Amino acid sequence: MKKRKNEENACNAFIGILQKMKGVTYEIVERPEEKNRNTPDVDFILAPRDEYGQSPRIAVEHTIVEAHEEQIAYVEQLYGIEKEVDQRCQGKLPIGYCFNLIAPPSLIARMNRENRDQFVEEMSGWIPDVAKSLTTDQKSSRPYNEHEVSLWCVGPCSEVTKNIGMMSTTPENAKKERQDRFRRAIEGKLPKLIKYKEKGLATALLLEDVSSVHSSPGDNLKDLMRSQYRSEFRSKIDYVVIFISQKKKMIVGLVWKEKSKLYSEIPDDRRFNTFKFQQ
Numbered sequence: 001m002k003k004r005k006n007e008e009n010a011c012n013a014f015i016g017i018l019q020k021m022k023g024v025t026y027e028i029v030e031r032p033e034e035k036n037r038n039t040p041d042v043d044f045i046l047a048p049r050d051e052y053g054q055s056p057r058i059a060v061e062h063t064i065v066e067a068h069e070e071q072i073a074y075v076e077q078l079y080g081i082e083k084e085v086d087q088r089c090q091g092k093l094p095i096g097y098c099f100n101l102i103a104p105p106s107l108i109a110r111m112n113r114e115n116r117d118q119f120v121e122e123m124s125g126w127i128p129d130v131a132k133s134l135t136t137d138q139k140s141s142r143p144y145n146e147h148e149v150s151l152w153c154v155g156p157c158s159e160v161t162k163n164i165g166m167m168s169t170t171p172e173n174a175k176k177e178r179q180d181r182f183r184r185a186i187e188g189k190l191p192k193l194i195k196y197k198e199k200g201l202a203t204a205l206l207l208e209d210v211s212s213v214h215s216s217p218g219d220n221l222k223d224l225m226r227s228q229y230r231s232e233f234r235s236k237i238d239y240v241v242i243f244i245s246q247k248k249k250m251i252v253g254l255v256w257k258e259k260s261k262l263y264s265e266i267p268d269d270r271r272f273n274t275f276k277f278q279q
Contacts, residue, residue: 009245013278014206014253029047060203060204077108085127098153126151130142131151136154193237250274
């Protein structure tokens with residue numbers, strides 16, 4: 001099974017971070033999960049180049065952290081709806097003005113093609129009518145299938161390439177949902193990494209954060225994970241790096257955990273621009 005591009009990019013970015021932090025050059029030498037599909041395994045094994053032979057091999061696991069359930073599906077649906085609605089509204093909106101359509105994840109994320117077509121059809125009829133009455137920063141809302149949908153007038157836009165954009169929203173309990181996603185990501189990946197730690201390898205968990213929050217989850221493990229996982233997380237995971245990504249590219253790497261250190265706030269010397277570390 002071919003590795004997803006964002007997994008490769010995250011691993012290469014981590015290799016670049018190790019070079020910066022430790023002065024050691026690593027390379028991918030194994031992809032255990034590709035060989036072992038029946039029993040879930042780690043994504044990569046890294047080994048130091050020959051001249052750095054005293055440095056340990058590292059087992060690496062990558063996973064994505066969303067801000068809330070179905071965030072990725074929600075955003076992907078938004079992009080498709082945005083394109084269709086904008087095309088249908090061309091020439092029907094106040095000239096030179098831009099608008100954002102706002103709809104909640106609970107309405108959008110699980111839409112099938114029929115539901116989506118119905119939504120696009122109705123919004124494309126409603127938006128031109130209500131847009132005429134809105135001025136900059138004004139918003140108009142309406143119910144749609146027991147949800148609230150809003151149109152917000154952004155205001156005059158220079159060099160307009162589209163008149164309608166989709167604005168994503170987060171659930172009311174967004175902070176708790178994000179913590180839950182971090183907990184599930186960490187607890188779900190721990191068993192794979194512990195197996196390699198017990199074999200004498202170092203371990204690294206790469207968390208690709210697509211939540212748009214882009215902050216450390218802090219150092220209070222009591223709030224972040226269940227008690228039976230805390231000791232093993234502290235003692236058997238050597239590196240945890242939070243990557244901020246965009247279109248499968250890792251933009252920034254934040255070293256959250258490094259051996260026994262778990263940062264509440266990521267220090268400046270543990271924040272890395274990771275564009276140049278990827279192919």
